[in-house]
Amino acid sequence: MFIDILVHLRLLRTVLPFLPLVLSAQQHWTAQWIAAPDSPPADYAVYHFRRTFDLTAVPNSFPIRVTADNRYIVYLNGKRLGFGPARGDLDHWRYETYDIANQLHAGRNVLAAVVWNAGPNAPMAQDTNRTGFLLDGSPEVGTGTQWKCIRDEAYSPESATGKVPGYYAVGPTDHVDGSKYPWGWEQLDYDDSSWKSPLLLGVASDRDAQDAHTRWMLVPRPIPFEALQPEQPLRPRTEDVHQVPPHSSVTVLLDQGYETTGYPALTISGGKGATVEIGYAESLYVPGTHLKGNRNEVAGKQFIGYQDVFVSDGGVQRTYRPLWWRTWRYIQLKVTTEDSPLTVDSLTAEHNGYPFVLKAHFDGGPPDIQAILDVGWRTARLCAHETYMDCPYYEQLQYVGDTRIQSLVSLYMTGDGRLMRNAIEEIDASRTAEGATYSRAPSRLQQYIPPFSLWWIGMLHDYWMYQDDPAFIASKLNGVEAVLSFFRAHQKASGSLGPMPWWNFIDWSAPFPSGVPRAGADGSSAPLDLQLLLAYQWAADLEAALGSQTQAAHYRTRADELRSTIQSLYWDPNRQMYANTSEKSSFSQHAQALAVLA
Secondary structure (H helix, E strand, C coil), X not given: CHHHHHHHCHHHHHCHHHHHHHHHCCCCCCCEEEECCCCCCCCCEEEEEEEEEEECCCCCCCEEEEEEECEEXXXXXXXXXXXXXXXXXXXXXXXXXXXXXXXXXXXXXXXXXXXXXXXXXCCCCCCCCCCEEEEECCCCCCXXXXXXXXXXXXXXXXXXXXXXXXXXXXXXEEEEEHHHXXXXXXXXXXXCCCCECCEEEEECEECCCCCCCCCCEEEECCCCCCEEEECCCCEECCCCCCEECCCCEEEEEEEEEEEEEEEXXXXXXXXXXXXXXXXXECCCECCCCCCCCCCCCCCCCECCCEEEEEECCCCCCEEECCCCCEXXXXXXEEEECCCCCEEEEEEXXXXXXXXXXXXXXXXXXXXXXXXXXXXXXXXXXXXXXXXXXXXXXXXXXXXXXXXHHHHHHHHHHHCCCHHHHHHHHHHHHCCCCXXXXXXXXXXXXXXXCHHHHHHHHHHHHHHHHHCCCXXXXXXXXXXXXXXXXHHHCCECCCCCECCCCCCCCCCXXXXXXXXXXXXXXXCCCHHHHHHHHHHHHHHHHHHHHHCCHHHHHHHHHHHHHHHHHHHHHHEECCCCEEECCCCCCCEXXXXXXXXXHC
């Protein structure tokens, strides 16, 4: 009954995107967003929040909802509960739900959180309003005046500028002065009497609220938590050193054996005032170049990478762990001591990533084929976290063109479409009034690659083909029409596209300056027209299945007109190939492949 109504009543499309959020709102928010007093709202800073509370008995269930801007790690009685929030935009700000009953005990308990704002150099994928923290639950624990907070003066940002070649958009790393760090701040017995009462920012609001009290429109986390598991031990590639004498400088190169993502944890003792630099690299470089060569080789090569910096306070068994996960195959540990010797007790790591469960397998062919499949799957896993991302080391951005391919890999290998669904939502939410989506989402800086908006329609079509979620697909059909309306505004009478705005990236191919195919004098471009033709066909399929037959017929008509135009404009009967432009003076593999697909 519901799907029948959905198919025939197009007006429901304006309501459907919000139905899952309305249905999931089991209770109204009562807690307030809080921040440390006298703290700059958008500068780089790290803060700690605490709330002690007493229980006469442990309840069977004790759910809490947690979020922060930019990020948080939350603890209960000294043990880490989790971290977040999953990335989104301000109109879809995620929160996580934890049931903490099994970690409570009768008597006194403490909830604690570290919250940080990466400031003006935050990751490009990180949206923000201002620094803030929110924990909602029973009156005993909800954020408000009973919480206490401090700014952690131990932290300052460590820039990757000049340390990493190419475009880097991941944000600053950590510089931590151990002598200023409030050791044990998350433990129950920590003395927080000198901490301050928080600044109240307003009662939390979700998308079901009649009036917004804050800029964050809260929605539940739509994906599972990242999986954490111990990494294999690192192997020294140079002489390993555990004891560093006073007034010395020692550098050790460690090899994971493969690229990974995770949270390294360095434990040291003594060495007051010593500086420990932890550098991260995918590969070593040929000196004086940005060439990596054989990634297994280290002899005669140079380490280039970003780093965390920790200054020891001289304490025993001090463990430093970065706030955000890192990417590496190689870790370079450089220790410079002052008057006291330093002991490197251990360097371990937890691998993190989206919890895909591999279900596919391949039978047949030589063993090398299976090895290639394994390498490809490892690569895909490293690029799947709270979002898909083009690369985990340099950018961590969810570009539509990359994400469509990654989503298909996920579907084929696992059948799990949740991260793909989340990507479709985030890209859809980035769409402007003109109809185009961002090239990547979430992103705090606009970037438009118009063909990527077409590939978003392709993602939706893929999801429809492989996942049983018709209501979700139907809720996005207005977005499909918005994208195609943007392109219609740039179509000529023949249906072919004229000059297009922004960056019409296709591929980093030598004949395409800056990745963009050269257009003809009349603005003609076969690679762009063919992608639009594909999108019209995808849209027609979706409308025919879940929307309006009239709209499906309209899309098919537009596709037929464009197909005829493409044939007359670009087909070269002598070469039996499609040209890139109407002048038929240049050709590419891209035009031929797209013509076959379209």
